[in-house]
Amino acid sequence: MSNENRPNIGEDYIRFHRAMTRGLAVSIQNINEFLKIGAVEVLYRDGFLKYVQCFSSVSHGHHLVEDEKIFPYFRDKLPEVPYERLISEHNILKGGLQEINTGLDNLRAGNDDLNSLKLLKSGFDKIDQIWYPHIEIENTQLYGRVGSLKIDPEEMIRLQKELVEFFQEHTGPEYLMGPFVLYNLSPEDRAIAAQGLPDMVMKQLIPIEWKDKWAPMQPFLLE
Ligand SMILES: [Fe+2]
Ligand SMILES: [Fe+2]
Numbered sequence: 001m002s003n004e005n006r007p008n009i010g011e012d013y014i015r016f017h018r019a020m021t022r023g024l025a026v027s028i029q030n031i032n033e034f035l036k037i038g039a040v041e042v043l044y045r046d047g048f049l050k051y052v053q054c055f056s057s058v059s060h061g062h063h064l065v066e067d068e069k070i071f072p073y074f075r076d077k078l079p080e081v082p083y084e085r086l087i088s089e090h091n092i093l094k095g096g097l098q099e100i101n102t103g104l105d106n107l108r109a110g111n112d113d114l115n116s117l118k119l120l121k122s123g124f125d126k127i128d129q130i131w132y133p134h135i136e137i138e139n140t141q142l143y144g145r146v147g148s149l150k151i152d153p154e155e156m157i158r159l160q161k162e163l164v165e166f167f168q169e170h171t172g173p174e175y176l177m178g179p180f181v182l183y184n185l186s187p188e189d190r191a192i193a194a195q196g197l198p199d200m201v202m203k204q205l206i207p208i209e210w211k212d213k214w215a216p217m218q219p220f221l222l223e
Pocket of ligand 1: 063066086090134138
């Protein structure tokens, strides 16, 4: 029998990694293009800054929810996961995010674009160097094994809710975060992710109430 409809936070986080991976790749690709002309293209400036800001906030919240909630929860249940290695890699990733945040501040302040872009590039490169092996370990050794633990569906739903609330407390603003995550996912992944959201998010907030705020990011997002 298929487990497709059973709540499984392992599947949620493997999917979440895909959104972050696209955010990483799209950011680097655009930074490289802007570096060639020595500045952020005026037309895309607002959207690009928002997109990178979202990547940074989502990444910060994600590493934090893993360190503070997910790893402690699974430590006894999946003891063979190399938690210490993952936590120390999060510290390297956080170092990259700090450079990205400084680069963003400099761009917002209207400081020299070229130097700010170089700082963004340096931060993203630090992340890019360990991101793929990092999520490979998490996906295969942790998230991919959650289904085999036979956690009670009610407990899984409680855990899902706790993790989402914790993440939301440490990220923001939600009118950028929600669209950033959902529209860095393929339509198939997005449809699955949307099932876990209140109806009004997809029907009212994202397409209407929040639209003006996140629309500048659209050139960087999927349809
Ligand atoms: Fe991680
Ligand atoms: Fe992760």
